[in-house]
């Protein structure tokens with residue numbers, strides 16, 4: 001694991017965009033794994049600006065997002081597909097993008113076909129990740145065992161609490177989601193994890209210094225050969 005600590009969130013975003021840009025420049029038909037949440041938003045802004053400046057061409061890039069809520073109505077502004085359009089896809093020339101369909105009638109089958117689609121595209125070259133306050137990656141919540149492939153998952157109460165800021169009330173936060181599994185994430189050829197702010201300091205500390213355990217799902221990343229972690233000072237405070 002290569003760990004970089006930057007003074008500001010803006011520097012994290014610039015560094016993360018530089019790494020993603022290098023990936024696309026080196027392999028224009030890269031398959032990217034993308035993430036939602038507050039953390040990657042400035043990174044996406046940097047990528048948009050590289051695209052607008054004529055530096056980055058996404059036309060041959062394919063992307064797969066980590067996860068999607070189950071049960072939100074079509075076009076809901078807080079669905080992850082809406083988030084991704086608003087914050088990235090509507091502003092670049094992405095070749096194609098996919099998210100798990102949280103409105104599929106057969107959710108189990110949707111998980112299987114999502115996993116297969118990633119494989120059919122040759123697997124993920126670079127997976128972008130945030131980390132939950134509880135150490136989750138994607139919606140792989142702390143538990144007794146690591147998940148393997150894309151799965152239907154129930155959000156931890158701590159995740160519901162963390163995500164309620166995006167909804168009018170806590171009752172509106174979906175309780176379930178489809179998420180790439182830990183196995184799906186670990187199959188990515190490289191991983192870039194970002195964490196910002198003091199609320200992440202404990203999870204970051206446990207990820208880097210604690211035991212590798214499904215109780216802190218991100219800790220498994222230490223057994224991946226190519227992981228880069230970018231932190232601001234606040235998220236690195238306990239290291």
Ligand code: PGA
Pocket residue numbers: 036037038039040130131132133136137138
């Ligand atoms: P955040 O979420 O970027 O909104 O903090 C990260 C996560 O829960 O994985």
